[in-house]
Amino acid sequence: MKMSKLFVQTLREFPSDAEVISHKLLIRAGYIRKLAMGVYNYLPLMWRVIRKIENIIREEMDKAGAQELLMPFVQPKELWEESGRWGAYGGELMRLKDRHGREMCLGPTHEEIITSIARDGLKSYKQLPVNLYQIQSKFRDERRPRFGLLRGREFIMKDAYSFGTSQEELEKEYQNMWNAYTKIFKRCGLDTKAVQSDSGAIGGSVSHEFMVITDTDAGENDVFYCECDYAANSNHAVSVLEETNTAGSWKEAQILDTPNTHSIDELCEFLKIPATVIVKTLVYIIDKKPVLALIRADRQVEETKLMNSVGGNDIRIATSGEIEEMMSINGYDAEKGFIGPDGLKEYNGYPVTVVADETVKNMKNFVIGINKKDKHGVGYNWEKDIKLPEIVTDIRLTEAGDKCPVCGKPLKVTRGIEVGNIFQLGTKYSKPMNAVYLDRNGKSQPYIMGCYGIGVTRTAAAAIEAHHDEHGIIWPLSIAPYHAVVIPVSTKDELQMKVANDLYQTLLKHGVEVVIDDRDERAGVKFKDADLIGFPYRITVGKTITDGLVEFKERNSDELKNIKPEDAAEIVITAVHELVK
RNA sequence: CGGGAUGUAGCGCAGCUUGGUAGCGCACUUCGCUUGGGACGAAGGGGUCGCACGUUCGAAUCGUGUCAUCCCGACCA
Numbered sequence: 169m170k171m172s173k174l175f176v177q178t179l180r181e182f183p184s185d186a187e188v189i190s191h192k193l194l195i196r197a198g199y200i201r202k203l204a205m206g207v208y209n210y211l212p213l214m215w216r217v218i219r220k221i222e223n224i225i226r227e228e229m230d231k232a233g234a235q236e237l238l239m240p241f242v243q244p245k246e247l248w249e250e251s252g253r254w255g256a257y258g259g260e261l262m263r264l265k266d267r268h269g270r271e272m273c274l275g276p277t278h279e280e281i282i283t284s285i286a287r288d289g290l291k292s293y294k295q296l297p298v299n300l301y302q303i304q305s306k307f308r309d310e311r312r313p314r315f316g317l318l319r320g321r322e323f324i325m326k327d328a329y330s331f332g333t334s335q336e337e338l339e340k341e342y343q344n345m346w347n348a349y350t351k352i353f354k355r356c357g358l359d360t361k362a363v364q365s366d367s368g369a370i371g372g373s374v375s376h377e378f379m380v381i382t383d384t385d386a387g388e389n390d391v392f393y394c395e396c397d398y399a400a401n402s403n404h405a406v407s408v409l410e411e412t413n414t415a416g417s418w419k420e421a422q423i424l425d426t427p428n429t430h431s432i433d434e435l436c437e438f439l440k441i442p443a444t445v446i447v448k449t450l451v452y453i454i455d456k457k458p459v460l461a462l463i464r465a466d467r468q469v470e471e472t473k474l475m476n477s478v479g480g481n482d483i484r485i486a487t488s489g490e491i492e493e494m495m496s497i498n499g500y501d502a503e504k505g506f507i508g509p510d511g512l513k514e515y516n517g518y519p520v521t522v523v524a525d526e527t528v529k530n531m532k533n534f535v536i537g538i539n540k541k542d543k544h545g546v547g548y549n550w551e552k553d554i555k556l557p558e559i560v561t562d563i564r565l566t567e568a569g570d571k572c573p574v575c576g577k578p579l580k581v582t583r584g585i586e587v588g589n590i591f592q593l594g595t596k597y598s599k600p601m602n603a604v605y606l607d608r609n610g611k612s613q614p615y616i617m618g619c620y621g622i623g624v625t626r627t628a629a630a631a632i633e634a635h636h637d638e639h640g641i642i643w644p645l646s647i648a649p650y651h652a653v654v655i656p657v658s659t660k661d662e663l664q665m666k667v668a669n670d671l672y673q674t675l676l677k678h679g680v681e682v683v684i685d686d687r688d689e690r691a692g693v694k695f696k697d698a699d700l701i702g703f704p705y706r707i708t709v710g711k712t713i714t715d716g717l718v719e720f721k722e723r724n725s726d727e728l729k730n731i732k733p734e735d736a737a738e739i740v741i742t743a744v745h746e747l748v749k
Numbered sequence: 750c751g752g753g754a755u756g757u758a759g760c761g762c763a764g765c766u767u768g769g770u771a772g773c774g775c776a777c778u779u780c781g782c783u784u785g786g787g788a789c790g791a792a793g794g795g796g797u798c799g800c801a802c803g804u805u806c807g808a809a810u811c812g813u814g815u816c817a818u819c820c821c822g823a824c825c826a
Contacts, residue, residue, distance in 0.1 A: 318826095319825080586826060696787045
């Protein structure tokens with residue numbers, strides 16, 4: 169490819185509206201252009217990167233025994249009603265109507281469609297297990313898209329779905345995909361960590377996320393990990409309960425005046441006590457129902473865990489207005505800071521559910537809100553003074569330094585970008601959608617399903633987050649848009665141009681994807697663009713060509729080597745051929 | 750969906766307070782000169798100033814509304 173013809177427009181300055189480095193670099197280096205909020209044009213360089221990643225995924229998925237197909241991007245409402253997700257999915261599902269008024273949606277994921285395909289085609293246990301996948305654009309109408317390709321509304325994803333006859337078969341395929349994913353990300357030049365996670369809206373029980381560990385702001389997930397193998401997303405991380413002083417010094421239960429102690433800090437200050445002897449009560453609204461969360465006051469509630477503890481789909485903290493309303497309905501006059509679990513019966517037409525974190529269970533002589541303004545109960549004990557809630561479980565946010573649930577050593581925390589995930593779905597879709605096969609005994613059984621996703625465009629962005637410097641992108645060779653660039657310093661110098669052209673032709677002949685920068689530009693401009701775009705190899709043909717030498721440089725190193733053109737070609741050709749293996 | 754900000758040429762911005770011919774840098778075209786880390790000079794092309802309504806002899810500038818975009822939060826691959 170001639171640089172003079174390559175469709176790319178590099179910018180001298182970073183765009184003002186980009187925040188993270190991958191977004192800034194993708195725009196500045198001419199890979200993408202924004203079309204609408206969270207929707208991007210993939211320009212030729214970007215498309216080459218995407219296809220490289222897709223092909224690595226294809227090769228490994230096919231090798232793992234999966235089969236590729238392609239499902240429609242626009243889907244009918246009816247299938248989503250069968251699974252129950254038309255109602256459950258919320259605003260993220262982009263809904264539209266066709267000219268006949270029929271309701272459709274843009275596919276955010278394809279469990280419903282693949283399940284309908286399977287139930288039409290897979291009638292017998294003899295046909296199972298099967299793993300089907302596609303690589304396709306998805307659309308999720310995110311509340312707040314951001315970070316360029318890391319969190320767009322439209323994005324390219326590989327989604328695979330497995331169908332089997334037993335949990336054992338599912339677990340085997342789960343492991344199979346785990347292994348395939350490990351290879352895929354490794355081939356893309358990314359170090360990933362598989363972490364336990366919550367399965368969210370997609371449902372199911374066991375799930376893992378593949379995270380690219382990164383120091384940059386773009387890592388949206390907190391990942392807790394241990395020197396043993398344990399690793400989990402913050403929404404799923406658990407820890408061993410540590411021993412702390414959780415007993416107050418009061419001899420008996422009493423009510424104290426605690427004026428204006430709206431926060432835990434103020435209450436600690438006023439009573440001269442540590443937060444570890446206070447039971448904090450938080451009011452949440454989960455699927456419109458009121459839920460009180462009790463937790464030792466030095467810890468935070470992990471909302472996903474809380475939501476799962478009551479089987480909810482949507483969670484938010486209650487507003488002050490709602491809290492006041494709840495108080496008056498139940499005959500109290502307290503406000504935020506003085507809420508307690510005792511005596512709150514109903515709100516919004518639903519009974520109040522109380523969920524306690526494990527941290528409060530062994531607390532003694534503790535402080536707790538009693539729904540009276542400017543008063544708290546102190547010296548309280550469970551059962552004697554106040555009833556221990558029926559639901560006692562882990563709803564706390566894990567913190568760095570907490571003890572590993574596997575080996576007991578302190579957990580560490582880091583930021584990660586989720587590039588892939590694997591789920592054990594079980595019968596979550598096959599049962600409601602009546603997707604069944606006949607087993608050996610001629611009996612109908614729902615498929616045991618799994619699903620496995622990889623964010624293709626996100627993987628590209630994550631690769632940049634992991635591999636860049638102040639000059640631009642440093643692509644891993646396997647996913648770079650081109651392997652190499654040949655730069656004749658002066659296009660008017662006949663010898664330089666001849667050697668550069670010969671080198672270019674040699675590389676092309678050996679299957680190297682190479683660009684020759686034939687523009688009549690100053691050397692500095694060509695170097696800046698080469699660094700920005702991120703060609704893994706750069707061969708400069710300049711003055712030293714009179715001694716028969718060219719300059720060879722790898723993008724990820726500062727070392728400059730003056731070597732013979734044929735040696736430079738040899739290095740690149742060898743590296744590219746290594747990739748194929 | 751709450752809080753904050755911004756919309757002027759492909760990109761980055763000034764002009765708005767105090768209404769009067771729409772500007773600068775980069776990019777683009779042509780010519781000259783230059784050629785190892787984003788040179789220089791000259792001459793050009795490109796904008797219904799987000800949109801609508803209003804005030805005014807006259808609106809990028811003032812008012813009202815609306816749309817879009819970005820940031821923080823909540824939510825999420």
